[in-house]
Amino acid sequence: MDERVREHAAVLVDWSARVEAGDDVVVSVGPDAHELAVAVAEELGDRGANLLATYSSGEVTRAYIRAHDGDFDESPAHERALVENADVYLSLGGGRNTSATADVPGEQRRAYNDARSELRETRLGTRWVSTVHPTRSLAQQANMAYEAYREFAYDAILRDWESLADEMAQLKDLLDVGSEVRLVSSDTDLTMEIEGRTAVNSAASVAYDSHNLPSGEVFTAPYATEGEVTFDVPMTLRGESVRNVRLEFENGEVVDYDAEQGGAVIGEILETDDGARRLGELGIGMNRGIDRYTDNILFDEKMGDTVHLAVGRAYDACLSEGESGNESAIHVDLITDVSENSRLEIDGEVVQRDGTFRFEDGFDG
Amino acid sequence: MDERVREHAAVLVDWSARVEAGDDVVVSVGPDAHELAVAVAEELGDRGANLLATYSSGEVTRAYIRAHDGDFDESPAHERALVENADVYLSLGGGRNTSATADVPGEQRRAYNDARSELRETRLGTRWVSTVHPTRSLAQQANMAYEAYREFAYDAILRDWESLADEMAQLKDLLDVGSEVRLVSSDTDLTMEIEGRTAVNSAASVAYDSHNLPSGEVFTAPYATEGEVTFDVPMTLRGESVRNVRLEFENGEVVDYDAEQGGAVIGEILETDDGARRLGELGIGMNRGIDRYTDNILFDEKMGDTVHLAVGRAYDACLSEGESGNESAIHVDLITDVSENSRLEIDGEVVQRDGTFRFEDGFDG
Incomplete structure (x- = not known):
């Protein structure tokens, strides 16, 4: 077995999920994630946790x-x-095929997902972590050769998470005391309120309220959004290619949109419910192990030099106890590149310019 | 998808497990049983049953x-x-490999299985059915080419089960009223008491107390065994080849044994506990879709023209309410060919000679 598979399993079990002896662990295994499942089983056995493997197949x-x-x-x-x-x-x-469920009619899919909402909520109450085993189908989706994709994936996953958590804490601190965020780049000028909201230092561990491996982003729940934003990172949404989506906000709601490609999907998403027209998340990618788009949101939104915004549901971890943030049946992320001609301000002070943070070497405020 | 995979799934769901709308169904999926899992999912969806797939991998x-x-x-x-x-x-x-767990130390394996005995008992309380998807690893174990193995497996699985059940009922009736069974062939002369015991018409359906697909045997729980028996059907037990095992019984217990090959494994099995030296099952194979040994007990013991005996635990279905039959941690089947120079008697009357039953054409009593 490739030593990186073992390292992946160890990071997942120890750093991400904080598994201890006696824990009852469900491991959901994709059809091509077998090798990672074997490595995870070894880690769980070593720690004296209890393993029940489920089979998660799109087909x-x-x-x-x-x-x-x-x-x-x-x-x-x-x-x-x-x-x-x-x-x-x-x-x-x-x-084995990222389009395995492409011909499931939308109405059937929604009925199935709606029926499973209580199950989903219960699962979110566990120490849950989502990761992927680098497969040929994901390599294909990324338009990459398999071996090159594995290099890419493990660069993203096998970080020094503790050190990245310390680095990200500096941005979280700035967001936590801030009231207003402004994002400016060539086609973007957007302001969002964040007063009273708590940023999550998403360091790929349940100990940080972070449930993705890889992670490496700081995110919060904005409101009262005003202005325009263009998302220039290409992606696939609901099986459709989406390019250069532009959203225009007034009083916190999307009042106009267009897209170079995939406009119909964006329209459908925004029509889901009232909350789908408001932002649920502002996220700032800080994982510099991710250096290219691979059309996989798990990786793309964590990439260094990017900012993403999601329409739809806000995460509870960003809200005060009992506060209800933006509610919606959906949460759809869109990503913009901030590596050039770009700045992020908090209360009028530039905290990131052209991808470099104020707490990093080379920052030019 | 091969139409036989769909037929296999339909037999399993309808005939074997009698699945109805609203049933909560666990489907345990082997790594190479994916295609059958897809077909079973389709059947379960069609019937409005609830599907939870688990992943069962030796690795x-x-x-x-x-x-x-x-x-x-x-x-x-x-x-x-x-x-x-x-x-x-x-x-x-x-x-993918029938020897996937070959290097798990026996002590660890026993500790794991012992800890899971309560789980196993609970599972036996469901409408459970075990089947296999014909894989390349099973073909290899059978010393057969893959396509030929698939033909073999579907011949065994896709029977007219209702008609076979009617045929097997005739043997069950003979065993239910009988008191003593005698099996005689070239190296075998064995008598067993069956008075008070109930035979199971194992027709591959929970409706018949039968939990294997394929099945096609009639079995009961004998006691007070006397005499000698030689098992000439080759098999693999605990990873070891076993050939021509001979057991000698007195007062219901094995008092002597030898084997052309695999004697050490047989000795180990007989030493497990007291019940391991007594018979738990007498089974008579009646599935004529199975026409060769494939070193897989699920198929071999159901083969027409064979009789098998198991040392160890007896099945509750053969006992009266509250009666305790032979108790043991194990149940190990051994098989003998009865196609030639052989007869099976119940209370002195020949019911099978050279593989042909008294209720069949060509029987020569």
Whole structure:
């Protein structure tokens, strides 16, 4: 086994999920994530945790949903009981075809996802972490050769997370005391309120309220957004290519949008519900192990020199106890490159210019 | 998808497990049983049952057990909760290497299996069915080419089960009213008591107390065994080749044994506990879709023209309410060919000669 697979498993189990002896761990295994599952099993055995592996296959889900009449049971007893009794939930993504569910009709998909919302909420109550095993299908989606993609993925995953957490804490501190953020670049001039909101230092560990491996971003929940923003990082949303989306905000809501490509998908997303027209997240990518777009949100949104905004649901971790942030059935991230002709201000003070932070060498305020 | 995979899934879901709308179904998927899992998911969706897929990999289990200190938790809460809330448990076997766990030390394996005995009992309380997807590793174990193995496996699995059940009922009736069975062939002369015991018409359906697909045998729980028996069907037990095992019984217990090959494994099995020296099962193979040995007990013991005996645990279905049959931690089947120079008697009356039953054409009593 490639030593990097073992290192990936160790980071996931120790740093990310903080697994301890006696923990009841669910490991969700994608069809091509077998090798990582073996490495994770070894780590869990070594730590004396209890392993139950589930099988997560887009092809299985597609067959099930398409054959069903659409009246899905809400939260089936056996699956609910499993998740309710789990301490840790590790999702090891990795299929053979990233378009495996492309022909599941939207209405069926929504009915299935709606029925599973209680299950999803319960899972979010565990120490959950999502990661991916670098597969050929992900390499293909990234337009990369397999070996090169593996180099890329492990560069992103096998960071010195403790050191990155310290670095990111400096940005979190600036956001936590700030009231207003302004993002300015060639096609963007956007202001957002963040007063009263708490930023998350997303260091790929449940100990930091961070549930992705890789991670490496600082994010908060903005409101009262005004102005225009263009997202120039290409991506695929709901199976459609999306390029250069432009959103215009007034009083916190999207009042106009267009896109060079994929405008129909953006329109559909914004129509989901009221919350889908407001921002749920402002995230600032700080993982410099990620140096290229690979059309995979797990990686792209963490990339150094990028900022992302999500329309839809805000994360509870950014809100005060009992506060309700933006509510929506969706959370869709869009990304903009800030490596050139760009600045991020907090309360009028530049904290990042052309990708370099004020607490880094070479910062030119 | 090969139409036979769909037919296999339909037989499993409808005939074998009797799945109904709203059933909470656990589907345990081997790494190479993916295609069957997709077909089963389609059947379950169509019937409105609830699907939770688990991943059952010898390599994952090996890694976990070997890394563990051996003090395994008994019945972890999350897995117990899952199984307790399942109505149906479908095991789709099929790995990439039938020797995947060959280097797990026996002591570790026993500790793991012992810890999971409560889980196993709970699973036996569901409508459980074990089947296999024909894989290349199973073809290799059978010393067969892959395509030929698939033909073989589907011949065994895609029977007219209702008609076979009717045929097998005739043998069950003879065994149920009988008191003593005698098996005679060139190296065998064995008598067993069966008075008071109930035979199972194992027709590959939970409706018949039958939990294997394929099945096709009638079995009961004998006692007070006397005489000698030689098992001439070759098999692999605990990773070792076993050939021509001879057991000698007195007062129901094995008093002597030898084997042309694998004697040490047989000795180890017989030493497990007191019950391991007594018979737990007499089974008569009646699946004529199975026409060759493939070193896989799921198929071999169901083959027409064979009789098998198991040392160790008896099945509850053969016992009266509350009766305790032979108890043991093990149940190990051994098989003998009865196609030639052979007869099976019940209370002195020949019911099978050279493989042909008294209720069949060509029987020569």
